[in-house]
Amino acid sequence: MRRKKEKKPALILRITERCGWKPGRTMKVVLEWVETLIVAVAIAAFLMTFVVVRMTVPTGSMIPAIEPGDSFFVNILTYHFRDPQPGDVIVFWHPYELLVHSVRAGSPAARAGLPVGREIISLNHEPVSSIAGAGAVFDRLLDGTRILIRVSNAPPFDLGIKEEGIDSLDDLGIELRERRTRFVKRLIAVGSQTVQIKEGVLYVDGARLSGEQFTRSYWMGDPRIQYGIHPTRVPEGKFFVLGDNSRDSLDSRFWGFIDKENVIGVPLVRIWPLPRVGLIR
Structure with missing residues (x-):
């Protein structure tokens, strides 16, 4: 019969032994736990830096997709493999x-x-x-x-x-x-496209936008609104974004355009509150 291979001791134990220190049984258990915690923290730090970031939304600008107080993870890898598309909910930096x-x-x-x-x-x-x-x-x-x-x-x-x-x-x-801070809005139009809001309806390049992402009335009653009143061309490298709850949203109607390079990623999964845990669409 083949002898079962012995499990290698934890890396931290092998290092201590090479340094001439042989810890007792209790200390070995402690050191193994320390190594596990270090690895867990390192993996979490990697994920939070290069894969996802956590964000909490304080306002109602994206109701009903995202409620005030919702906390979620943002996937920052998605747009390394494809470009943002109109209809996407995106997270970005903006002044x-x-x-x-x-x-x-x-x-x-x-x-x-x-x-x-x-x-x-x-x-x-x-x-x-x-x-x-x-x-x-x-x-x-x-x-x-x-x-x-x-x-x-x-x-x-x-x-x-x-x-x-x-x-x-x-x-x-x-x-x-x-x-600057992080904002979350819905992407409406990209560079070289023309956007206009007429009687609460969105038009891009003269065509009415359809789909469940756009089945709402967009409010234009604030005198501070300057963009989208007339056909507004989006410059190359820029995006036009709106909040789903347009009566409670500061967005491209007021600011103008956001820079494509300032996009962080796409909301992935809601983790709080517990009754609303799930994917964000």
């Missing part, structure tokens, strides 16, 4: 707050007394939450327009008249900084 990072001495912003560290609420009465968004608003201002910037807990600051040579907030002495 949620725009700050005055610094003000250059002697600049128009400094002379106006613009405080450092405050959140920028609006530029010429248009809400802004990102550097790109502020740049787009500034670009739309005509020469001769008075530039007004509003920050948190303060009245608007008058930065003077836009004239030749003043092409950005940086020219007025303002350095901006964004704060």
Whole structure:
């Protein structure tokens, strides 16, 4: 009869023996448990870094697919093998707050007394939450327009008249900084496509979107909405996204487009609350 192969001792025990230390029976059990825990932590860290991330949604912007307080894992591998498609629920990084990072001495912003560290609420009465968004608003201002910037807990600051040579907030002495967080929305249109919302209905490239992902009315009653009112072309490398619960969602109607490179992945499985555990679609 063949002799049954003896089980090799744990790696940590083989290392201790090579170092000249022979632990007793109890200590061997402890060391084996320590090795098991180290391996488990290493596997979990690998998965959470390269395969999935956990996310909790605080708002109702994606009701009914995702409820406030839902916690789920995000699969970050999917889009390494295929491109995001309209109708996908996606998780992505996006700015949620725009700050005055610094003000250059002697600049128009400094002379106006613009405080450092405050959140920028609006530029010429248009809400802004990102550097790109502020740049787009500034670009739309005509020469001769008075530039007004509003920050948190303060009245608007008058930065003077836009004239030749003043092409950005940086020219007025303002350095901006964004704060970003993870958002979850539904992808509606990708680069080179045209999107429009008419009477609550979504149209992409002139055709009405069909399918259960889009069987809802999209609200356009907020005066802050600037995108999708008219046929809006999505630039290459950008996405147009919407919340399923559009009355309670800040999305591309307000921000404009998100960068394709900022997409993290796709919600995979809900793990909390327990009665709603399951795949997210």
